[in-house]
Amino acid sequence: MIAALCGALLILAFEPGTLGNEKFQYEIKEFSVPLDHFSFLSNASFNIRYLANDSYVDKKNPQPPIFFYTGNEGDIEWFAQNSGFVWELAAQQRALVIFAEHRYYGKSLPYGADTFNTSKPEHLAYFTVEQTLEDYAQLITYLRNGKQLPVVAFGGSYGGMLAAWFRMKYPHIVVGALAASAPILQFSGLTPCDIFNKITTAVFENAYNANCTANIGRSWKVFESMAATDAGKKQLSDIFHVCDAIKNADDLNNFMDYLEEVYGNLAMANYPYNSTFLSPLPANPVRQLCFYLKDLHQNDTDLVASMASALAVYTNYTGSVKCLDYKDSNAGASYDGTGWEIQSCNQMVMPMCANNNNTMFRTSNWDFKKVSDDCYKQFHLIPRPYDIVMRYGGRNLEAASNIIFSNGLLDPWSGGGVLQAPNNQINVIILPEGAHHLDLRQSNPLDPPSVTVARQLEAKIIAQWIKDF
Numbered sequence: 001m002i003a004a005l006c007g008a009l010l011i012l013a014f015e016p017g018t019l020g021n022e023k024f025q026y027e028i029k030e031f032s033v034p035l036d037h038f039s040f041l042s043n044a045s046f047n048i049r050y051l052a053n054d055s056y057v058d059k060k061n062p063q064p065p066i067f068f069y070t071g072n073e074g075d076i077e078w079f080a081q082n083s084g085f086v087w088e089l090a091a092q093q094r095a096l097v098i099f100a101e102h103r104y105y106g107k108s109l110p111y112g113a114d115t116f117n118t119s120k121p122e123h124l125a126y127f128t129v130e131q132t133l134e135d136y137a138q139l140i141t142y143l144r145n146g147k148q149l150p151v152v153a154f155g156g157s158y159g160g161m162l163a164a165w166f167r168m169k170y171p172h173i174v175v176g177a178l179a180a181s182a183p184i185l186q187f188s189g190l191t192p193c194d195i196f197n198k199i200t201t202a203v204f205e206n207a208y209n210a211n212c213t214a215n216i217g218r219s220w221k222v223f224e225s226m227a228a229t230d231a232g233k234k235q236l237s238d239i240f241h242v243c244d245a246i247k248n249a250d251d252l253n254n255f256m257d258y259l260e261e262v263y264g265n266l267a268m269a270n271y272p273y274n275s276t277f278l279s280p281l282p283a284n285p286v287r288q289l290c291f292y293l294k295d296l297h298q299n300d301t302d303l304v305a306s307m308a309s310a311l312a313v314y315t316n317y318t319g320s321v322k323c324l325d326y327k328d329s330n331a332g333a334s335y336d337g338t339g340w341e342i343q344s345c346n347q348m349v350m351p352m353c354a355n356n357n358n359t360m361f362r363t364s365n366w367d368f369k370k371v372s373d374d375c376y377k378q379f380h381l382i383p384r385p386y387d388i389v390m391r392y393g394g395r396n397l398e399a400a401s402n403i404i405f406s407n408g409l410l411d412p413w414s415g416g417g418v419l420q421a422p423n424n425q426i427n428v429i430i431l432p433e434g435a436h437h438l439d440l441r442q443s444n445p446l447d448p449p450s451v452t453v454a455r456q457l458e459a460k461i462i463a464q465w466i467k468d469f
C-alpha cells in the first residue's frame with residue numbers, strides 16, 4: 001500500500017473549479033519558470049500558477065510581509081480554500097498572501113496535456129522536490145521586486161514538508177516556516193513502517209467503542225470467504241453498490257485496498273465539524289462510521305451489511321453517489337493521486353506496513369523490491385529510498401531554525417512528524433485532539449481548545465520572526 005499524504009490516493013471531493021463554498025478570494029496568476037533549474041544548457045520554460053491577494057497589505061509599510069504557501073500535491077485552489085489560518089493571520093499581520101502551485105499539479109503542467117503521457121517517461125524528469133523549491137525561490141525573488149521583505153512559508157502535509165525544507169535550504173529567502181502535520185520523518189530507517197496504521201487503528205478504537213476495530217479487523221477474512229463463490233461476489237457487489245462488479249481476486253484486492261485508504265483518509269479528516277476536505281464529511285466522521293459498527297458481529301452477512309452503512313459515511317455522505325467507484329481511487333479529486341504516485345516512485349518513498357494482529361488492517365509487509373519494480377513498470381522510474389534523508393538530514397535537524405512543526409496526535413501522519421524540538425529555534429506544537437493539519441484550517445467554534453491555543457502560539461512566533469527581520 002502506498003499511502004499518500006493529503007489523501008491516501010483517493011478522494012471523492014469536488015472537481016477542481018467547482019470547489020464548493022469558496023470562502024477566500026484571490027487573483028490567479030502565472031509565472032514562468034525554467035523546466036530544469038539545474039542545467040545551464042537548456043532554457044526551456046513553462047508557467048506555474050499562483051494565487052495572490054494583496055488586499056490586506058498596508059500600502060504604507062515599506063516592508064510588508066509575504067505569506068507564501070508552498071503548494072503540494074493538488075490543485076492550488078483546493079489548498080487555498082482549506083488553509084483558512086493563513087488568511088486569518090494575513091489579515092492580522094497585513095501580509096501579501098500567495099499560494100503557489102506545485103509543478104506537475106493542477107494547471108502547472110510542464111508539457112500541458114501531454115505531461116503524463118506514458119509513452120514519454122522523460123516528461124517526468126523534472127518532477128522533484130528540488131525543482132519545486134527552486135520554482136518557489138524564483139517566484140519569491142520576483143515578488144520581492146528587489147526589496148528586502150519578510151517571507152513566511154506555510155504548508156500542510158507534504159506542503160508542510162516543503163515549507164520546512166524550504167526554510168532549511170533557503171534561509172535567506174524565508175524568515176521561517178509553519179510546517180503543519182509534515183511527516184518529514186516518514187522515510188526509510190527513520191520511523192517504523194506500521195506507525196500510520198497503528199495510529200489509525202487507535203483513532204478508530206477510541207472513536208465509539210472497540211467493536212469498531214474488531215469488526216473491521218475481521219472483515220477482510222469475511223470478504224475473502226464470501227468472494228470465494230460467484231454468489232458471494234455478487235452479494236458483495238450488491239451490498240456495496242459498486243460500479244464495476246467484483247469479478248476476480250484482483251477486483252477484491254482493489255476493493256480492500258480502497259477500504260484501507262478510506263480508513264486512513266477518515267482518520268486524517270476526522271475534524272470536529274463537517275468539512276469537504278477529502279470528501280464531504282460529517283463532524284467527527286470516524287465516530288459516525290464506528291457508530292454503525294458498535295455491535296460485534298459474528299454473523300458475516302450482518303457484518304458486511306453494517307460495513308456498507310459505515311463506509312457510506314465517507315463515500316456517500318451527500319447521498320448523491322450512484323455507485324462505489326472502488327477502482328478509481330481519484331474519482332473527482334482535487335488532490336492528484338497520479339502525481340503523488342509518481343513522486344512516490346522517485347523521492348517520496350514512505351514505507352508502509354501493517355500487522356493484522358495489532359491493527360485493524362490486513363497484514364502487509366514493506367517490500368521495496370516490489371515497489372521499485374512496479375514503479376519501473378508504470379513510470380520508468382527507479383525510486384531512491386534514501387534520497388530525501390540524504391538531502392534534508394533525516395533526524396539530524398540541529399542546524400535548522402525558525403520552523404514550527406505542529407502535529408495533531410489523532411493524525412496518522414503524526415507518527416512521521418517532528419515531535420521533539422532538535423534545538424531551541426525550532427518549535428514543536430502538539431495538538432492532542434487534532435487531526436491532519438487542523439490548525440491550518442479556518443477557525444471554527446467547534447475547534448478543541450488545544451487548536452485555538454496552538455494557533456495563538458503560532459501567530460506569536462510568526463509575528464516575532466517578522467519583527468526580528
Ligand SMILES: *[C@@H]1O[C@H](CO)[C@@H](O)[C@H](O)[C@H]1NC(C)=O
Nearest residue numbers: 024025026027052053054055
Ligand atoms: C482578498 O480577500 C479579501 C477578503 O476576503 C477580499 O475582500 C478581496 O477582494 C480579496 N482580494 C483579491 C485581490 O482577490
Ligand SMILES: *[C@@H]1O[C@H](CO)[C@@H](O)[C@H](O)[C@H]1NC(C)=O
Nearest residue numbers: 034035041042043044045046
Ligand atoms: C533559448 O535560447 C536561444 C538562444 O538564446 C533562443 O534562440 C531561444 O529562443 C531560447 N528559447 C526559449 C524557449 O527561450
Ligand SMILES: *[C@@H]1O[C@H](CO)[C@@H](O)[C@H](O)[C@H]1NC(C)=O
Nearest residue numbers: 113114115116117118119120
Ligand atoms: C502520447 O504520445 C504519443 C507519441 O507522441 C502520441 O501518439 C499519443 O497520442 C499521446 N497520448 C496521449 C494520450 O496524448
Ligand SMILES: *[C@@H]1O[C@H](CO)[C@@H](O)[C@H](O)[C@H]1NC(C)=O
Nearest residue numbers: 273274275280281282317318
Ligand atoms: C455543515 O454544518 C453547517 C453548520 O452546522 C450546516 O449549515 C451545513 O448544512 C452542514 N453541511 C453539510 C454538508 O452537512
Ligand SMILES: *[C@@H]1O[C@H](CO)[C@@H](O)[C@H](O)[C@H]1NC(C)=O
Nearest residue numbers: 208209210211294295296297
Ligand atoms: C460489542 O458488541 C457486543 C455485541 O453486540 C455488545 O454486547 C458489547 O457491549 C459491545 N461492546 C462495547 C464495548 O460496547
Ligand SMILES: *[C@@H]1O[C@H](CO)[C@@H](O)[C@H](O)[C@H]1NC(C)=O
Nearest residue numbers: 297298299300301302303305
Ligand atoms: C445471519 O443473519 C441473517 C439475517 O440477519 C440470517 O438470515 C442468517 O441466517 C444468519 N446466519 C447465521 C449463520 O446465523
Ligand SMILES: *[C@@H]1O[C@H](CO)[C@@H](O)[C@H](O)[C@H]1NC(C)=O
Nearest residue numbers: 241316319320321322323324
Ligand atoms: C448513496 O445514497 C443514496 C441515497 O440514500 C442511495 O440511493 C445510493 O444507492 C447510495 N450510493 C451508494 C454507492 O451506496
Ligand SMILES: *[C@@H]1O[C@H](CO)[C@@H](O)[C@H](O)[C@H]1NC(C)=O
Nearest residue numbers: 354355356357358362363364
Ligand atoms: C499473530 O499472532 C499469532 C499468535 O501470537 C501468531 O502465531 C501469528 O504468527 C501472528 N501473525 C502475524 C501475521 O504476525
